[in-house]
């Protein structure tokens with residue numbers, strides 16, 4: 216497609232950037248890591264968000280090269296944040312990347328080139344890639360199992376928006392549930408109903424030994440609710456918007 220062609224040229228011309236959004240532990244209110252979010256920054260134009268080019272990258276297969284680039288960049292940017300502050304970095308990976316026969320090698324390469332330890336890296340995947348019988352899901356599970364053996368963590372992104380059975384949470388190689396932002400109550404919502412859903416997810420995660428991260432936390436009320444329900448970590452505009460690496464370095468400074 217035309218978007219894929221333009222994107223291929225943009226990757227070659229170094230027009231992609233990775234921004235970082237803080238993830239805060241509710242226990243201690245500390246920034247313990249960041250999520251890497253790719254941007255396309257055409258010269259002289261406004262940055263373009265991933266929703267407008269990731270689908271074309273996936274359809275064309277360019278996502279494999281683009282994903283390698285994001286992973287390498289994120290590991291390189293995060294290595295000093297980890298060395299100085301113990302921070303981790305979460306990187307989104309698409310189903311197409313997980314299906315590459317040498318995916319585990321690609322992750323090893325990014326870690327080795329950057330010096331970032333595996334334990335400082337989280338891979339964010341969508342629940343769809345793990346469910347269903349068949350060689351695709353089996354290969355993905357084998358890859359994630361191999362990476363967890365070197366300390367890499369696996370997070371289910373947008374949790375609760377899929378349609379899969381809950382049995383997979385018990386049996387699959389995962390560490391973290393990221394609760395989709397649509398579960399947080401907004402003023403026009405049924406607050407009691409939304410709260411019950413978040414509580415159910417947090418309780419389920421805890422009973423399975425999984426860490427919870429709430430996404431889309433925009434208000435103090437959200438943070439207070441999540442703290443009360445026992446959610447482990449929060450991410451959203453209240454804590455910080457995605458920002459370039461240079462601005463992110465300051466996010467880890469200890470509070471005075």
Ligand code: G
Nearest residue numbers: 251252253264265266269285307308309457
């Ligand atoms: O940055 P923004 O909040 O607009 O991100 C929108 C979505 O794009 C995210 O939810 C995430 O799933 C996806 N996304 C962002 N960066 C990447 C990336 O590097 N690779 C993939 N596959 N998806 C990404």
Ligand code: G
Nearest residue numbers: 307372373430431432433450451452453457
């Ligand atoms: O990986 P994921 O699809 O969850 O990426 C997060 C997306 O949500 C990004 O597009 C990011 O810019 C956006 N986002 C991050 N924090 C907030 C927030 O507090 N509110 C809303 N509405 N969107 C957010």
Ligand code: MN
Nearest residue numbers: 250307339372
């Ligand atoms: Mn994500």
Ligand code: NA
Nearest residue numbers: 372373393430
């Ligand atoms: Na998400």
